[in-house]
Amino acid sequence: MSEIAPEAVAEQVTPGTPDAKSEVGRARRRTEDARLITGRTTWTDNIQLPGLLHVAFLRSPISHARIGRIDAEAARARPGVIAVFTGADLADEQGSLPCAWPVTDDMVLPDHPPIAVDEVRYVGEPVAVVVARDRYAAVDALEAVDVDYEPLPAVVDMERAVEEGADLVHADKGTNKSYTWVFEAGEPDAAFRDAPVVIERRYVQQRLIPTAMEPRAVVCSAVGDEYTLWSATQIPHILRLMLATVTGIPEHRLRVVAPDVGGGFGSKLQVYGEEVVCLLLARRLGRPVKWTESRSEGNMAVHHGRDQIQRLSLAADRDGRIRGLKVDLLADMGAYLMLVTPGVPLLGAFMFNGIYKMDAYSFTCTGVFTNKTPTDAYRGAGRPEATFGIERLMDELANELGLDPIEVRRRNWIRHEEFPYDTISGLTYDSGNYEAATEKALRLFEYDKLRAEQADRRDRGDPVQLGIGVSTFTEMCGLAPSRVLGSLSYGAGGWEHASVRVLPSGKVEVVTGSSAHGQGHETAWAQIAADRLGVPFEDVRVLHGDTSVSPKGMDTYGSRSLAVGGVALFNACDKVIDKARRMAAHLLEADEGDIEFSGGSFAVKGVPGQARTLQEVALAAFAAHDLPEGFEPSLDSEATHDPENFSFPHGTHLCAAEVDTETGFVKLRSYVAVDDVGKVVNPLIVEGQVHGGLAQGIAQALYEEAVYDDDGNLTTTTMADYLVPSAADLPTFTTDRTETPATTNPLGVKGVGEAGTIASTPAVVNAIVDALRPYGVDDVPMPCTPERVWRALTEARRGAAPPGGSPEPGAGGGLGSAGGAA
Amino acid sequence: MPRVSVEVDGVRYDDDVEPRLLLAHYLRDRLGKVGTPIGCDTSNCGACTVLMDGLSVKSCSVLAVQADGHEITTIEGLGDGRNLHPMQRAFHEEHALQCGYCTPGMIMASLDLLRENADPSDEEIRAGLEGNLCRCTGYQNIVRAVRRAANDMRQSDQAEEAHR
Amino acid sequence: MIPATFDYVRPSSLSDAVAALREADEEGKVIAGGQSLMPLLRLRLAYPEVLVDVSGLPELRGIRDEGDSLLIGAMTTHYEVIRDPLVQAHAPLLAAATATVADPAVRHRGTLGGSLAHADPAGDLPAVVLAMDGVVVTSAREIPVRDFFTDYLTSALEPDEILLGVRLPKAYTGWGHHYEKFHRTAQAWAIVGVACLVRRVNGEIAEARIGLTNMGPTPVRAHAVETAVADGPASRQAFQAAAHDAPDGTSPPSDLHGSAEYRRHLAQVLTARALAAAAGA
Structure with a gap:
């Protein structure tokens, strides 16, 4: 079953060894490490300014309430307290936090004051802010602020929230539905009519807390009318524009700096109320302010991710061929719409069909308000949800038909000779080779060997069963072609900017609008520029993350940096070379058409010895003593790149899980990830991104969940309750690559930041379900905690007999609460 | 206010401190040793790990007053100023960090691990780092780095012995 | 988060320490390594007026051989317990369970006395000293461990009473032992833990001692299982049958990591496993 036609593996998919002289493709050690491994890092909380004051936020302990009287007098009277402000105090200037993605014309978009004024709608929502001489005094004063809350009914459950007569999160809106967004292609009803196989499932994407290791922090200073805001953000450029819009501070008077940022995973792709308030405080008080959150504060107040109920139907023929897919989603927005909250689940609309061909598809998503922390982008943003849905369904289909899960995928996937391929959801996949990645x-994985072991354990009735999970995924990266964003009503474009400065000494400064926070742009961008310009890697410095240094950009998220920002840099380098070629021709007294550029040197075709290096040309341009007619004395160039299409990394992930049927404990035995991310600039960085992505995707499958009680209290506010896995909890991953270059950009790159996360969650859950299939289990809700696994087993045992009459493993297989163990 | 005398990275500091002052805040806010970051408030993440008299501790869960009379080594005290410590070098070579926020604590915890066990297996490394969370790397390269540093440090110890 | 204000004293004599607690009039709190207390202070779940640091008291230090028992000083860190030759020889169950507590950095600071005084039923060590019929030695008296843990996070210690150490009988020297800890991630608290000692004679189980972690507001002994396995075969079948009674008399909590029903089930499975491991079966 695991055999793939050998001709499928085209030669081009084996990653080649890079040219010894080439920087692109080299496993360069990262430049940025030097400061990070020595503790010389500029985290926002490390920044000290003269006269710096400290800020602390008082947050609602109640999920839904009217705010009555707030008495802050005692807090104001405390030693070292400079000021206390409530939402009412700031109501005239704090504005409403932006949502940049009105996904439908009639989307319900409530006001979102940075500090609540009349009503609180989730636990953790700010109700007052204290400014004090130090962080201890600020936190102490919070306890002296007295707030009267008049509790209102808490809306916690999404399915109940959309019922008729439900309590409302925003009473004035008359509904908890923010929007319903629909997409349809082909004839779904026809595809399902008389379909020999229909699989219907309800899956839940639990709510997650992104948990970047660096908690959020903001420092803001106001000098006259000039404002500088440092923030642990992924998006200094977007933040600058949005802060200007919200506060009315002119954009050109505001500088936003993202210094060293300790991870984001989407959580720092946001315009946060705390950022707005720090700006207002610096303006009001005329002194710089700093706010740093604690983890237990952040768990409530950093936007959450996922939280979606999926109702899925798949229609197929008896031979396994998919006829159609229907997707109906409820997506939890939380209490407010933040920067891209409503759009996140819709990114999945184009991905539910995955790598498969089908005749018809329909997608409906309803955004729902609840009294919980707002949701927004979290690593993968919409695509993990979709990939989970389709990859779980493919395993269910295989089981229904008695086919190997690899085989059922093979019967449906786009074959490598069919690219470029227009998918049912309207995207054009430019390249890929699913056969090659799967075969590798x-x-x-030693698939057949593990299947044999699985059979053996089943025969023996081993209390520890083995399951194998498959996930053959693709995703859309390179967000995004601006015309597509426009058609989806997104509030901005998806281009990226880069500029290249060749200094008189021949050294190079690259300025990028991508804003790295751990991805290693300072290294990878230098590799691209070094190759393109023919200068040593060490001669290139990459600048980013400060709007006064890098004035134009769309920042870092959605695996877009390389496929969009890297290409912008590539194009800017080419512009430098074009200018330099003209200058070199002039210096060499040759025709521009006769100048060849290679290895950093401009030579005259057919005239050996006649050459000028880029450095020489740069110096001559700087001196400007002898320029070609009309030549501006500079080689510096910039480029703004708007991608023509998304890019589509793909891969095949295989997971082997050992499931203890007595306790429900799941241990990952092995994990193989073969990813095709197109051409690779730095294989070391790519591998690291895959590793980290896998850890996060596995964590969704096994460990992490933001849990609310019936009153809307978050019960996982600390790391003791929200379980982020450690080294001891994760297996060693086997990673490898195949390589089909993207055809829609000159670097041939596709993006890698989210691949591991997107692919791994369904691989793990498929493995668990595969292990338990003979017991009659066909799903375990995420995270697959030991108790949930045990319950799934217990319930399956209470319910129907095992499918296909297969014998229950082992006498006294340790199930149920009565018997104990085998 | 109690008076403390603490040696941090080879420098002695005598200070009056509030009893509730966390060692992590003492290092960061009073001494300007911001190389040690803080990542949680329940001692789970380990970002703030330093050595206290040679043993790893989480500086967010130690009061400055409890550090009175003790020696603290932070990430800033490693290496000799010009050369990296073998552990720092190994983290760089093996790409054992991405955002780098957990790195100071991870490096200090790794040093403690090798003090206990100069030649740990991968499994022992993973178990030894159970109190340090990383959100970027999936830990695989951290394990490699610790293994590499262990080899380098053992070899340089052997070379030193042979030299004597 | 940042603790609320408190006073701090580090007395150098036991009498000064007791006086300081007395003066604090029930608003004092003893701090040893602080590894349980610090998160509570930081999350402002505890507001003591005075912290009495007992790290300077010689009475709380060291591990003494008292002939037929060991006296382990309250300030002995987990790190020291794991490595101590006397503990390894006479109370290896304690060493094994201590090695599962939290993580290395916490074990460097955290103390045996602190773990017992904190009286967290999810802590690993209370069940061990309960299984070993230990005796808590305080500044005022000696309290059998079975009377020491009175409720959730509550012990028999009076507000002005200081835990000096715990006395563990050497009677269990040479018994088979095992601590079976079940948790979701390496760092997480035990959902259920089983501390187990067995004495084997001629391939049979002569006696057993079993303490359960996180099966109620206090650690509990699985007396029914102890009785059921005594004088029986050291076989997995026998252990499984006996472990059926493990949840008897327990009142496990339901929380994020497990329901009471699941905990009762786990207690059965894990007790059988702990017995098997302790007996080498």
Whole structure:
């Protein structure tokens, strides 16, 4: 079953060894490490300014309430307290936090004051802010602020929230539905009519807390009318524009700096109320302010991710061919719409069909308000949800038909000779080779051997069963072609900017609008520029993350940096070379058409020895003593790149999980990830991104969940309750690559930041379900905690007999609460 | 206010401190040793790990007053100023960091691990780092880095012995 | 988060320490390593007026051989317990369970006395000293461990009473032992833990001692299982049958990581496993 036609593996998919002289493709060690491994890092909380004051936020302990009287007098009277402000105090200037993605014309978009004024709608929503001489005094004063809350009914459950007569999160809106967004292609009803196989499932994407290791922090200073805001943000450029819009501070008077940022994973792709308030405080008080959140504060107040109920139907023929797919989603917005809250689930609309061909598809998503922390982008943003849905369904289909899960995928996936391929959801996949990635993964995984072991354990009735999970995924990266964003009503474009400065000494400064926070742009961008310009890697410095240094950009998220920002840099380098070529021709007294550029040197075709290096040309341009007619004395160039299409990384992930049927404990035995991310600039960085992505995707499958009680209290506010896995909890991953270059950009790159996260969650859950299939289990809700696994087993045992009459493993297989163990 | 005398990275500091002052805040806010970051408030994440008299501790869960009379080594005290410590070098070579926020604590915890066990297996490394969370790397390269540093440090110890 | 204000004293004599607690009039709190207390202070779940640091008291230090028992000083860190030759020889169950507590950095600071005084039923060590019929030695008296843990996070210690150490009988020297800890991630608290000692004679189980972690507001002994396995075969089948009674008399909590029903089930499975491991079966 695991055999793939050998001709499928085209030669081009084996990653080649890079040219020894080439920087692109080299496993360069990262430039940025130097400060990070020595503790010389500029985290926002490390920044000290003269006269700096400290800020602390008082947050609602109640999920839904009217705010009555707030008495802050005692807090104001405390030693070292400079000021206390409530939402009412700031109501005239704090504005409403922006949502940049009105996904439908009639989307319900409530006001979102940075500090609540009349009503609080989730636990953790700010109700007052204290400014004090130090962080201890600020926190102490919070306890002296007295707030009267008049509790209102808490809306916690999404399905109940959309019922008729439900309590409302925003009473004035008359509904908890923010929007319903629909997409349809082909004839779904026809595809399902008389379909020999229909699989219907309800899956829940639990709510997650992104948990970047660096908690959020903001420092803001106002000098006259000039404002500088440092923030642990992924998006200094977007933040600058949005802060200007919200506060009315002119954009050109505001500088936003993202210094060293300790991870984001989407959580720092946001315009936060705390950022707005720090700006207002610096303006009001005329002194710089700093706010740093604690983890237990952040768990409530950093936007959450996922939280979606999926109702899925798949229609197929008896031979396994998919006829159609229907997707109906409820997506939890939380209490407010933040920067891209409503759009996140819709990114999945184009991905539910995955790598498969089908005749018809329909997608409906309803955004729902609840009294919980707002949701927004979290690593993968919409695509993990979709990939989970389709990859779980493919395993269910295989089971229904008695086919190997690899085989059922093979019967449906786009074959490598069919690219470019227009998918049912309207995207054009430019390149890929699912056969090659799958074959490589099967080999590395020793698929057949593990299947044999699985059969053996089943025969023996081993209390520890083995399951194998498959996930053959693709995703859309390179967000995004501006015309597509426009058609989806997004509030901005999806281009990226880069500029290249060749200094008189021949050294190079690259300025990028991408804003790295751990991805290693300072290294990878230098590799691209070094190659393109023919200068040593060490001669290139990459600048980013400060709007006064890098004035134009769309920042870092959605695996977009390389496929969009890297290409912008590539184009800017080419512009430098074009200018330099003209200058070199002039210096060499040759025709521009006769100048060849290679290895950093401009030579005259057919005239050996006649050459000028880029450095020489740069110096001559700087001196400007002898320029070609009309030549501006500079080689500096910039480029803004708007991608023509998304890019589509793909891969095959295989997971082997050992499931203890007595306790429900799941241990990952092995994990193989073969990813095709197109051309690779730095394989070391790519591998690291895959590793980290896998850890996060596995964590969704096994460990993490933001849990609310019936009153809307978050019960996982600390890391003792919200379980982020440690080294001891994760397996060693086997990673490898195949390589089909993207055809829509000159670097051939596709993006890698989210691949591991997107692919791994369904691989793990498929493995768990596969292990338990003989017991009659066909799903375990995420996270697959030991108790949930045990309950799934217990309930399956209470319910129907095992499918296909297969014998229950082992006498006294340790199930149920009565018997104990085998 | 109690008076404390603490040696941090080879420098002695005598200070009056509030009893509730966390060692992590003492290092960061009073001494300007901001190389040690804080990542949680329940001692789970380990970002703030330093060595206290040679043993790893989480500086967010130690009061400055409890550090009175003790020696603290932070990430800033490693290496000799010009050369990296083998552990720092190994983290760089093996790409054992991405955002780098957990890195100071991870490096200090790794040093403690090797003090206990100069030649740990991968499994022992993973178990030894159970109190340090990383959100970027999936830990695989951290394990490699610790293994590499262990080899380098053992070899340089052997070379030193042979030299004597 | 940042603790609320408190006073701090580090007395150098036991009498000064007791006086300081007395003066604090029930608003004092003893701090040893602080590894349980610090998160509570930082989350402002505890507001003591005075912290009495007992790290300077010689009475709380060291591990003494008292002939037929060991006296382990309250300030002995987990790190020291794991490595101590006397503990390894006479109370290896304690060493094994201590090695599962939190993580290395916490074990460097955290103390045995602190873990017992904190009286967290999810802590690993209370069940061990309960299984070993230990005796808590305080500044005022000696309290059998079975009377020491009175409720959730509550012990028999009076507000002005200081835990000096715990006395563990050497009677269990040479018994088979095992601590079976079940948790979701390496760092997480035990959902259920089973501390187990067995004495084997001629391939049979002569006696067993079993303490359960996180099966109620206090650690509990699985007396029914102890009775059921005594004088029986050291076989997995026998252990499984006996472990059926493990949840008897427990009142496990339901929380984020497990329901009471699941905990009762786990207690059965894990007790059988702990017995098997302790007996080498």
